[in-house]
Amino acid sequence: MEALATDETPTPATEHSLIEVNDLKKRYMMGSQEVWALDGVSLSIEEGDYVAVMGPSGSGKSTLMNMLGCLDTPTSGTYHLRGEDVSTFSDNELAEIRNHEIGFVFQTFNLLPRVNCLRNAELPLIYAGMSKRDRRERATEALRNVGLGDRLDHRPNELSGGQRQRVATARALVNDPSLLLADEPTGNLDTETGDEIMQLLEALHRQGNTILLVTHEEPIAHHARRIIHLRDGKLEHTETVDQPALADEEIELG
Template identity: 60%
Template sequence: MDDALILVEDLCRHYEVGGETVRALDGVSFAIRRGEWVAIVGQSGSGKSTLMNLLGCLDTPTSGSYRLNGANVQRLQDDQLADLRNEEIGFVFQTFQLLPRATALANVELPLVYRGVSRRERRARAEAALASVGLTNRMHHRPNELSGGQRQRVAIARALVGEPSILLADEPTGNLDSATGEEIIRLFDELNRRGHTIILVTHEPRLAARCPRAIRLTDGRIVGDGPGAEVAAIGAARVVHG
């Protein structure tokens, strides 16, 4: 698929545990186009975390092919892999991972500091990222002065500030109450309408149902790929939508 931002073909990740082979991911194939919002959904042990690590260039596959924005990921050296990860992927984690003594603005600037961006430019870009998530009036607050939802918005702004190709969100509502979690899902919806490609990793079918597309994993294999509401509804049934 020539227009795919992500192209995965027969991807496998196996581990040797106690002399036995654990097939954490076993022959997964799919494509994600630029501008899609896709949920990867499955219960514990389904392979979704393994897949997230591979898509995020945090691990390498045992076999198969993974292309990210045209780059053949498994052929890259460690330093090239790190560069690709930093340039192409913005991570959003369940636990926020903010520096507690830094302001929201300083936390969002951090990825740009590592890239050597000038102080003036990184401040302007961080302010714009915080504005895009509705936190213009909170940029000088520290994490302990923010609500859980506001802290997650800071984390999303930090993921956006480097202008990545993909937002990769791992259980982003896991530490939030249901109302605040709903606010974050609505924010992702708005960001997707602005053109951002978003991959949401979750164990919750109700969140997968909110996405235009969902991929369900069971025992390391895809058992459903189609409209989010339909895939969320099939449970663990081995149904694959064409």
């Protein structure tokens, strides 16, 4: 996959941006030493975008993911999600945003081992207070949409690694979030299974989902449409990726 262009500045925000981050900074104190995990990052992500974040260890990838996922708050700067400055929200307000606006897919799956796929997929809907009947219908649909309609009653230990990640993806999508945040989603998978998960993310993107992918693997990052490179807490440069056209049968879900 050929990179078309490299730009030293972030894509300018527009009034239609899903995410607008301006001069985001995060400071940690390690003993008496001041460490800036993020040091003035500005970027925008449009609805329907597919963005990868790359950088070496200590570059700020995880910190940026935590900020955009509303898992942490910045020391300074602003983060607007759908026009709301969530960088000023309380812990309870951030929890509401995480439950309704952001779907998480983690490297370690984070499934409950003693309950089946259906129960795992419907967890966000339980927290949202949805009725049992409605959440079962939506969780079943989400699992079918990732190709696991015949695994509803299986527990995680009865599934392959790729199937577990598909359950985690269904759980992330069950609330129809604004943003799907995938943190090293292929990190615990073999190459073939990892490729299957990336094909799934490609299909979800082509259905209109906005995806932010955090990875240290360049081949994985090049599945995205745009790559943001971080170094020492700063945005080093952005890269636009040319994607080959795929036949419909190559991107079909299920």
